[in-house]
Amino acid sequence: MGDHDISKVEELLYTMKVEDVMAGDTIVVDPELSMAEVKQLMDTKQITGVPVVRGDRMVGIVSISDVIGALEKGQLLRPVKEHMTTDVKSVTRDTSVIELIKNLGRRGFGRLPVLNGEGKVIGIVTTGTLLRSLLTQMEMSYQKKEQEKLQRYRASHIFEDISSDDTSVVLRYIVDDRDFTNAGKASTMIKKSLQRLGAQPPLVRRVAVAVYEAEMNLVIHTDVGGEILVTIRRDRLQVSTVDHGPGIENLDQVLQPGYSTAPEWIRQMGFGAGMGLANIKRCSDVMRLMSEPGAGTRLDILFLFGPGGLSGAAGLPKKS
Amino acid sequence: MTIRDIIEILGGRVLVNSGDLDGEVPRGGAADLMSDVLAFGTDGMVLMTGLTNPQVVRTADMAGINVVVFVRDKTPPPETVEAAQESGITLISTGYTMYEACGRLYQAGLPGRGWVKIEEDFS
Structure with a gap:
C-alpha cells in the first residue's frame, strides 16, 4: 500500500x-x-x-x-x-x-x-x-478519481479532435434571482469544465473569481435572474452575463470600489461590499459593462491567454 | 504547517476531510466578507470565518482555498457540508474566537499575506 x-x-x-x-x-x-x-x-x-x-x-x-x-x-x-x-x-x-x-x-x-x-x-x-465498509469507500473514491481522469482526458482533446478554422465551446447557465442556496453553482460548474478542458490553474482561478462575482451580481441585483454565457476558444475566453433586470443608473458610480446598493440581508451573508466589479476587473484582461435603466445589463469579461493556455492536459498533441 | 498541525493547534473538529491531512498550508486569512476572500485569497490558504452558509464553501473554492475553519464552534448546515464534499474542501470547527484562532496559528508560524492595499490592487 x-x-x-x-x-x-x-x-x-x-x-x-x-x-x-x-x-x-x-x-x-x-x-x-x-x-x-x-x-x-x-x-x-x-x-x-x-x-x-x-x-x-x-x-x-x-x-x-x-x-x-x-x-x-x-x-x-x-x-x-x-x-x-x-x-x-x-x-x-x-x-x-x-x-x-x-x-x-x-x-x-x-x-x-x-x-x-x-x-x-x-x-x-x-x-x-x-x-x-472501509474497502467499499476506498473503491468508490478510486472509481471517482478514474472517472474524473477519463472525463478530463476526453474534454482536453476537444480542440484537437474537432476540425474547423475556429473552434469554440459555448457553455450556457441560467441563474435565478434571490436563489441564494444555488448561487455559485454555475461558477462551480464553469470552474470544473475549465479544469477538464486543460486550463492552467492560475487561469482557472482568475476566471472562477470573476465569474463568481458576476453570478452573485445576477442573484443579488436583478429581480428576474439572468444567464451566463462562456465562450471558450483555444487562445481566449469570454464570459458574458446578461439580464433584463432594472439596469444601472450611473455606470461610473458602480465601478467605484466600495459603492454598493446591496440590501442588509445580503450583507449579513458576507456579500454586497461593493468590491464585485473591481474584483472582476482585476482578474480579467478586458471588462465591458453596458446598461441602461429599464433595459437590463450586459457584462462582458475577456480573458486572453495565448495558444498555450488550455494545454494543461498530459499527452496533448502539439500543432506544428 | 500542515492541516493536521492546524487541527491540533486549534483543538479542531474535522467536519469534512476532503484531502491529505499532511498537505502543506502556505498561509492563513480570516474574513466574514466574501468579497474580501475573493480579493485576498490565495491557493492552498486556510480561511477562518464566522459564516457557515454554503456560499462560504463556494467562495473558498473559487479562490483556490481548500481548508475552511469555522470559529466559535459553529456547525454548518447540511448544504454547506455537501458543497464541501462536492468541491473537495476540508471543513474544521474550533471553539476559539476568530481573533484567537488567528492568533494561535500566527504565533505557531503560519504567515498571512502581508500588507495588502486592496484598492491599489485594482489599478
Whole structure:
C-alpha cells in the first residue's frame, strides 16, 4: 500500500461515523433463551456474538466464548441470562470511527452494539463490518478519481479532435434571482469544465473569481435572474452575463470600489461590499459593462491567454 | 504547517476531510466578507470565518482555498457540508474566537499575506 492509500484510510477514519460502518438488522436474543439455542443460532447465521435484549433494552451480549464456557460446565440448557456478559461497552450512531477503533478489539470487545438514545439496539459493529465498509469507500473514491481522469482526458482533446478554422465551446447557465442556496453553482460548474478542458490553474482561478462575482451580481441585483454565457476558444475566453433586470443608473458610480446598493440581508451573508466589479476587473484582461435603466445589463469579461493556455492536459498533441 | 498541525493547534473538529491531512498550508486569512476572500485569497490558504452558509464553501473554492475553519464552534448546515464534499474542501470547527484562532496559528508560524492595499490592487 502506498503512502497515498494510507492517508486515504486515515482520512476515512477521521470522517466516517459508526452509522457508516455498522451492520443494521441485527439479530438479538431473549435472555430466557437456552445456551443450546444460541449455539444453534450462531451456527446457522454464521455469527460469533449476539446482543441480549429484554423488551426494547439491551441487557447484555452473548458471544461464542460464553457458549464454550457453558459447554465446558455442562450448562448448555441453562438460559442466556446466566452466561451472558452484562458489562457491555456500546457506541451510538454518530460515534466517530476513530473513537470506535479505540474500543473495538480491546479485551473481549470483538463486537460493539450500536444503541439509540433509548438504549435500543439499532446495529452492530465488528472488525469485519468495519473493514468491509472501509474497502467499499476506498473503491468508490478510486472509481471517482478514474472517472474524473477519463472525463478530463476526453474534454482536453476537444480542440484537437474537432476540425474547423475556429473552434469554440459555448457553455450556457441560467441563474435565478434571490436563489441564494444555488448561487455559485454555475461558477462551480464553469470552474470544473475549465479544469477538464486543460486550463492552467492560475487561469482557472482568475476566471472562477470573476465569474463568481458576476453570478452573485445576477442573484443579488436583478429581480428576474439572468444567464451566463462562456465562450471558450483555444487562445481566449469570454464570459458574458446578461439580464433584463432594472439596469444601472450611473455606470461610473458602480465601478467605484466600495459603492454598493446591496440590501442588509445580503450583507449579513458576507456579500454586497461593493468590491464585485473591481474584483472582476482585476482578474480579467478586458471588462465591458453596458446598461441602461429599464433595459437590463450586459457584462462582458475577456480573458486572453495565448495558444498555450488550455494545454494543461498530459499527452496533448502539439500543432506544428 | 500542515492541516493536521492546524487541527491540533486549534483543538479542531474535522467536519469534512476532503484531502491529505499532511498537505502543506502556505498561509492563513480570516474574513466574514466574501468579497474580501475573493480579493485576498490565495491557493492552498486556510480561511477562518464566522459564516457557515454554503456560499462560504463556494467562495473558498473559487479562490483556490481548500481548508475552511469555522470559529466559535459553529456547525454548518447540511448544504454547506455537501458543497464541501462536492468541491473537495476540508471543513474544521474550533471553539476559539476568530481573533484567537488567528492568533494561535500566527504565533505557531503560519504567515498571512502581508500588507495588502486592496484598492491599489485594482489599478
